[in-house]
Amino acid sequence: MPKTIGVTLLALALAAGTPSAVATSAAAESPPAATASDRAGAIAGRYIVTLKETGTDRQEDMNDAVTAATEHASDMGAFVHHVYRHALYGYAASMTARTAASLAGDPQVKSVQRDRVVRVTDQSVPTGVNRVDADLSPTAAINSVDKRVNADVAVIDTGISMNHPDLNVNRSGGVNCWMPYLPPTDQHGHGTHVAGTIGALDNGTGVVGVAPGARLWPVQVLSPLGMGSTSTVLCGIDYVTQHADQIDVANMSLGGAGTDDGNCGKTNGDLMHQAICNSVAKGVTYAVAAGNDHADAKDMVPAAYNEVITVSALADFDGKPGGLAGPTCRTDQDDTFADFSNYGPDVDLIAPGVCIRSTYFNGGYATMSGTSMAAPHVAGGAALYRATHPTASPQTVKAALQSAGSLNWSWPSQDGDAVKERLLRVTPF
The missing domain is CATH 3.30.70.80 (Peptidase S8 propeptide/proteinase inhibitor I9)
Known part of the structure; x- marks a missing residue:
């Protein structure tokens, strides 16, 4: 079976401390x-x-x-x-x-x-550009001889393979928060896989992304072993916010325990929530993974945050509706809610997240599964929208993607709540 990978933040619920005894007003x-x-x-x-x-x-x-x-x-x-x-x-x-x-x-x-601590944990393998109808998007214009979508997407992850021939990596941008002074080059594979789903080139070889040729910014917050920390993730968000005048969308295929206090982290002291709210206020749209625990996403962050687009995973083995295909890389039921995916009211969209083939480190390709693979489909969709609506706010982007979404998938199957999420569909963009 192909290598299986997902990403999680461990023990990230940030408890408010006891005020210290100092003579200050606060x-x-x-x-x-x-x-x-x-x-x-x-x-x-x-x-x-x-x-x-x-x-x-x-x-x-x-x-x-x-x-x-x-x-x-x-x-x-x-x-x-x-x-x-x-x-x-x-x-x-x-x-x-x-x-x-x-x-x-x-x-x-x-x-x-x-x-x-933040680290990569196991899941399995993903597929889906065809299922979200990216081939019908006039902006994606797939099979148009390397037309490139005019949008910038930050991949907050393990870095990106800088010289992959199927990716348009912004080599003059990006940051390595895990090991400053080194380039943010992926030596793990997860970040490069995410990047390919977002924007692999339409160049006649390898794979093609939802927003082909989008400029990809490598924001490395995890080590080659998939390890990192809250501080490195905050460093990544800080960098994206610094370049909010250039970066349209950020993808975060990672998460951990926590909740949304409804106050941008100011009540419960959640620094990641505070940082993301400040970044969204600067105009950056965030697509994030719902998590791979088959549990309510309300207990996972950043999935629980209202300010982001939270994405659950669809099991799809042939890129078509109807549920007629047999399983390929892992056992699941075609065209249904993936049996590992988190669910709940905080989920905003569902996208393909099972047996997704995409770019990998060292110039290669790999098949992977998880909500880590579903989120970049939505990041690519957001990039398509921003390419033609450059001044759209993150709230407008989110509403547009939800409005264009389809209910044409089998439900309830493994879905753990009574809400059928809209499936990402980028035909209008």
Whole structure:
């Protein structure tokens, strides 16, 4: 059986800490007490520090984050890994628990939270450009001799194989948050697979994506082993937000435990939610995986966030409706809700996510399954829409994709709720 891969964030539910006893008008949060679940996902000696915005000029505040981080590093022995100046105001650093507790009492500090593990976990293999009717999209214009969709999509993942002949990778852009100073080149395969579903070239060889030739921005937040942390994911979102005037869409085929507080993470202290809300406010549309636990997506983030487009997976083995095809790479029922996919009211669209063939690292191709593979179909659809509606807001893009969606798939099958999601259909775009 082909290699099976999905992505998850572990122990990402961020508990609000107890206010520290300092004489300030708004006391900072101290690091939450370690529970058994925290210890399973927390990285020893690693913390994320957010800072208060005290100035009247927000950009001036963001720039001051560098100075504040440097001062904390030199004065209190913290070693800074990442500085956040766009989606968040703060930094990630290595330090002792005592230093973290001291920082929580600093008047400039808003919160101190533990950094946590992110890693790739198992699932299986995906397919679907034909099923979402990308071949009928006038903007995709498939089989038109390498016409390229004029849109920019960030792949927040394991990086992208920079020299893959079937991908239009923006080599002058992108960032490696896992290992700064190195190029964001994929040595795992997951990010390159996602990238191909979004925008593999219409060049007569290999595969073709939903938005052929879209400019792909490699945003590496996971290592070659599929490992990363909350801080590296925040670094990726921060980078995308910094380039929101260029990047139209971002794909996040990763997720972990958590909920939507209905207040952009400001109530429950969810830094990833805060960062994504700030990024969406700058105009970036986010397509995210619903998760592969066959559970309600309300308990997974970023899938639970209202500000993103959450995507569940359809099992489709022939690219056609009707449920007549037999299984190929894995056992499931054709044209039905994938037996591993998360479900629930937070899911906005369903897209093919079983036995999807796409690009892979080292210039190759692979077949994979999971909601990790469903989400990039929607990211490609969003890119098609933005290519012809360059000023459309993320909310408008989401509404357009949902409105164009089809109910032409077999239901309820494995769906765990009473809502039949619309299947991505990009014919009008």
